[in-house]
Amino acid sequence: MQKTVKQKMMALAGDQAVAYAVKQSDVDVVAAYPITPQTIIVEKFSEYVANGEVETEFVCVESEHSAMTASLAASVTGARTFTATASAGLALMHEMLFVTSGCRAPVVMAIANRALSAPLNIHGDHSDSMAQRDSGWIQLYAENAQEAYDSIIQAFRIGENLNVLLPVMVGLDGFTLSHTLENVEVLPDETVKEFVGVRKFPDVLTHNGKTAPFRLDPANPMTMGPIALQNYYFEFKRQQEEAMEHAVNVIQQVNSEYAKISGRSYGNGLIENYRLEDAEVAAVCLGSTAGTMKTVVDGLRQNGVKAGLLRLRTFRPLPVEEIRSAVANVKALAVMDKCISFGGNGGPVFNAFRHLLYEEANHPHIVNYIYGLGGRDTSPSDLRSIYETLQELLQTGHVEKPIRYLGLRS
């Protein structure tokens, strides 16, 4: 096995870790607008620009809608492009998110996940990015600042892969990760630069009958994202679905390639199974909750409970086959949503899991826990209670209330 490179330990909050990763990833353009709890990413990066530490073109825009528009425009010319936002900022980008994925522009965006108004709340939950799940973006969720750093570097490789060509958002929990100082191991600049490489372009046939690299270039004029009506629109959407299917493999390849240089991997890149092989009762969660959950699982295991955890790192594309085989032997499963889908009969992660397990002959009992909305703290004892409920469920063999609320005053 290849030897991992020597790394430097730094004290970085999640936002700073993201900015540091962008600094090392040879990014050509950053167009962003500040919003809590993402602000530090843009603030820190603008320092790098001001100090001449990067050659990136930094575009100060007047809104998030413009931030995404400028990012898209830069990306289609062939520039490696990054932006960051959260909450209302992401909501304001909504329209342009679809244009970016539709133009197959591999923009990378960090989301410091935050609740949406009203009432106004600046703290962490997944309402913002979950509301964009059908925008055609790949979605990764980080467990800690280290993973936020690693995922940003990986995101450029994933999105820019010629079989993918999709934008990627990397979620890090607002405040819990964005503003919490952690020990983060960083790779040397040249190692990251080599890992991300230089952006490549597929050849496409243009209107003048010539084949040219897929980017806007005055030497090879082409039109991207023009009108496509009843006769062609559908075909372009099917191509995007195909790209998502390719991303399932590419995310795994990038995860293992990255492990070779850094010594760090996150499950198979799609899901991370924690003590799941022989687990009877298991939970599913995204992001920083998994850190607390692993401690809870360890405690339960010491008491002889066959508890496990599946951390979903990649929500889009949903790793259907990987999840099915990971939970094949689980008898009771709790799926946690840090997000509420009003009138949706459970949260988005729960609905995804229940539907993908529908055809499985011996699928587990499955319950949904809505939790942590607006940054409400989720304690180890809260999480332990989930496993106790799952054990009771094994006794009764019947799920009475499939959708439950964790940490809500009743």
Next chain:
Amino acid sequence: MTNKNKNWKEIAPAGVCSKSSLDFLTGDWKTYTPVRDPEKCTRCVICALFCPDGAINWYPEKNDIEINQDFCKGCGICANECPTNAIVMKIEQESK
């Protein structure tokens, strides 16, 4: 949908055009067609200047204009602007 349309595996990503805009004959969008009376027309070329699609061309050697029906979308601005009412808009079938 005709069979000559390509399937999703055959087309470039992001709607990259495989044909020039000269190959997309937008003239078939129209309901009304401009019909010119050459007797009334004074060749003032106001219609050509106003045409938003550049579908009216002026040929100095012939001292005449020509309406390009391949790209005329039938908006009627030419008929509206013509000082001598030399252009009238007609339903396409009737104009033939």
